[in-house]
Amino acid sequence: MNENPLPSVIPDKEWKKIQRMLSKRSLWMIHFCTGCGAMEMPPVMTSRYDMERFGIIPMATPRQADLMLVTGYVATKTLKRIVRVYEQMQDPKYVIAFGSCPINGGIYWDSYNIIKRLDKYIPVDLYIAGCMPRPEAVMDAFLKLMKDIDEGKANGWMRYRKYYDQYKRNQMRIFKRWDE
């Protein structure tokens, strides 16, 4: 995982700023609804809130997407799929976690099957509190993420690269086999 050598035509600083502006204005969201928050997405996509005005459209495959929404509780079974899809996405990629379940397990705090904190397994750029946040909160989250990207704070994918082995160790503590 090495950084790609960027063209030296434009000085490094400006180029990174342009790149961040571009990726801010056209966030493509992977259409992978993990939990009960998927119901919040239709109003966000359709005429009332319309996330497409910010250039956010749902994409079918992780290869094309650079924003992943973890909407709701994450069971160990779903976590394995989330990690696989996250790793198939291409840098720069961002993760927004919906609801209280990815933060601290939410109403499933005592469940044997639900992970309690998503941040331990994949880098999360933004949490939205609430036991399923309303579309307004989701729109606000998108705007906050776009501001973070602009300021270069949303660098979850860099953290994943940097602490890759720690993330992998945490993940393997939850599920025994990876290739099944």
Place this chain on the structure above:
Amino acid sequence: MDALTLFGIFILLPLVGALLSYFGRKYAPIIALIFVAITGIFLYVWYGNFGSYTVDIGVKLNLTFDITTWFFMLMINTVIFSSLLFAVSADLKNAGGFSTLMLLGFTGANGVLLSRDFLSLYLFWELMSWSVYVLILRTSGEYARRYLLFGVLSAYFIIMGIGIIYYYTGSFLYEDALSGVIPYYAWAWILVFLILGFGVKMAIIPLHVWAPYAYSSEQPFVSFLSGGLSKLGTFGIYMSMYSIAGVGILDSFGTFRGVSLLGYPFALLGAITAFVGTILAIFQDDIRKLLAYSSIGQLGYVMVGLGLGTSLALGGALFHAFNHAFFKSLLFLGAGAVIYRTGKYKISEMGGLGYRMPFTFLFVLFAIFGLAGIPLTSGFISKWMLYEAAIEKKFVIIAPLMLIASVGAFLYSYRILYGIFLGGLKEEHKKVKEAPAPMLAAMFILMLPLLIFSIVPGWILGWINDVLTNTGLKPIDYTQFTYYSSIGGANMATFWIAFMVLFFVAVAIFIMKRARVVNQYDNYFAGEAPSSVALHAAHNYYKPLKDTWAPMLKYSVDRAYEKFSKFFVDGFYEIKKIYTGNPQDYAAYLGIAFLIFLIIGWWLL
């Protein structure tokens, strides 16, 4: 160059080669290769001096070596050279017998091309047809029997044609046929018989049933059969329509917008063959059957060109026959290399071989470009000429059939590419090695002309023009890089320059960033595990299309023949029941017969 050297080089030498290579056992193809190379060299050397001679070997053979013969010999010689080069490393069983029969077939082909009188034509035609029969016999008797049936049918048609001509003119020479003695209606019969006779070899629709079976024998032979020998059918039809009969006779049947009324139905038959051949090819899963039907389809195009008869159409037909000789044998050799390495015939069982056999994939890809008529290969120019010929004369039935058939060609081309070379690589094919060197060399030889004549079409159009003028037809107008018809033209030089420049532009954008290579299992399977089982979508590839075509696919010429033959078999079986073999029945029959005759006799009185 006199009669004996001509006869010696092109007929006796391969015969001697056939004899010698029988004892070569494992090295037989190499020996055969040397003999074919010698004839190739002489072909190159003798390009200039043409002439016609008569050789007396007990019976007077009338041989002529002119540009038409040279043009067709060029195809057949190159194709058999590459087939034998392929066979060198294909370790066939009883390679000695194989190369002997191939050389006998080659001798027959040379003889047919050289001969200018019907006797020698028929002599060599039978030699070639017989050697093909035995070669198919090496794989399966049942396929060989089907081929034999149609081979004999074609021989009878040709004999009927020759017979009628001999009945009127009393001589076997081609020139004598034009002596004006043959009446108008006899010419119709002669031409129909000759065209159907030679058409069997080109697998025209009603007579195509033998092709899918014959093309399932050993791949090196099949590439010679489909690439080389089917051109004899083209040569036969071309000579019988335009050299023996000549345009005058053809037009005497009345012309329909400049095309003779005899030629038009065969052009229509060719267009239908192209359409049906392509549609059937789309649904085949066995690579050999798919290539067989595709070959039938492509030869349908040639038949259209021969039928239309305008100089552009004939030029297109000859050029398409030339291209077909090369891209079809290249396809068969490519399939042979894949079958040699994996031992499988079904397309859906293979997959991902392109990553293991890159050169074979590139050669087959180039052949597919030629087949589909992509302008990067000369395949496009011949198809272009055939379309222009049909549209020029405003034929509104032939042109759409041909155009849709060429779109259909894209479908089965991609089925070959995706089914065999792309998609997921299966477990058992992980260690498949690239095809051996002689095979790759053979395929490279076949690929060269397709590329060269796409960049500089002028050279081959020059040869085709000589062939047309040699048989007394108007030449087509062309220059070094461009070719024209009355309603349009195209310049391949600007095409290639523009393509190179724009390809460079795309590469410039492409190499801005490097890409990380991932293996075929790091794929998006909706989050599921990258299972070791290669998911390959080639099984029953065009199922929706087959469902929509199902009502039309019910009718098949094969089944029609089978029903037809079953009708006779049952009939004869009934008759056989009469001979029960014990005398009492026979006595009973006699009694009954006597009684019947008695009644009739009484009634008559």
Place this chain on the structure above:
Amino acid sequence: MIVDWLIQAGLVALYLFLAVVIGLLFMGIARKVTARVQNRVGPPVYQNFLDVGKLLAKKTNIKHNWIFDFAPLFALAGVLLALAYLPMGGYKMLSGEGDLILLLYIMAIPALGFALGAGASANPNAGVGVMRALMLMLSYEMPFLLVLLALMIFYNTASLSTLLEKQMSFAWGIVALPISALAADLALQGMMMEKPFDIPIAPHEIASGPLVEFGGKYLGMLMLYSAGSIVLETTLFVDLFLGGGVVLNPAHYGIIAYVVNYLVWFVFIFIVWMIAVLINAVFPRFRIEQAFKFYWKWPTVIAILGLIQAYIMSVFMGVVP
């Protein structure tokens, strides 16, 4: 000789660049119009430029093998080549050097290159997607080829440049052969893979079909390809039926004619594009059998009627433009 050759090359480059820019603009307009039809605000019109910029600036790009690279290279090179052979706004670039059948087969180069790259991604979704794309191609090519045949028979030429001249002198294609124009517009909907016929890249069924493994710069170049193909197909329709937007004769007015023709051409392709987008905004997606049956029934019948009309007018009534 070299100088005017360079000018020609420069002009061709300018026209191609403008074509791709217009293509991206049209994609943005399409998304805006579709949003408005769905009572939404919709992205800004220049959204697709940002998308392509983001894709080309992606940090990591995934590729499977060397055949995988065929897709972006052949797709972009092929579509630019096809655009080079198409007169845009009356400016006959290379169309004097090649004719309609050559253009038809050049349009097949990007499709085949893209199919090769998709196949090489070893993803079953891609294989199914390409199978659907080829079946769709077989279905809409039937009426489209009949329409081309009608035009070639009626105008008695296969070269686009002479076709433009004849349309200017005699009558526009849409005036002479209205039935064929209708069939062509129906075929256009399938050729541009707009909504009722976007079966090959169906995101919900086969994870956007052949595009499943393309990301980053690959997807960026394929977006440029689809932008170019929008302009290509709409311009093809305008050149065949609306006289290629040639209003002023360049011989008399010189440069102004080229500019005016370019604007008229732009308006025409915008109208054709809007027809396709509005149909796209309100239609669900067909299944591939339905699309095949549809195309080989109604548009083919209409195209045959157009062909008969052209045949009668050119052969029996002897109308020679």
Place this chain on the structure above:
Amino acid sequence: MKAEDIFKDLELKFENLKVKGNTLPRYKAEVQPDKLEEAIIKFKSNGFNHFVALSCIDWIKDEKFELVYHLFSYEEKEDVFLSIFLPRNEPKYKTLRHLFPQIETYEREIHEMFGVEFEGNDRLGEFILEDWDNMPPMRKDFDTVKYGKEKYESVPLINEGGEKE
């Protein structure tokens, strides 16, 4: 055929359950494990051809698992609960998937969640839980809070201090 009559034929003691708000008659009967199969066959052939659910109850105090086979008849609009009791320490019973195919799925779930063995059902094993390494979780003696804390709290946060652990 009415449920009471079937119960009489099988000489099964049944009781009529009163459920507030549910007017459809519901009958519950306890059956000996070995006689359950022919009881279900009898019900199935007499109109009770809708197998609603197979559920398992963990009576931890009297050390028993109760398997309840819930059948429903469209003709008579009646529910029937046939239940059997299995010892809690090593619960074993034969599969009835040949009567109703969906029983197989219920048996797989009960096997995973309660640990009941069903001979003849070859598809037992990992079903819903992923990489499960503990006792069947739905048993009453399984402490979810302790398991959750021990498995998930123990996973350390990503240490971004820069120095590797």
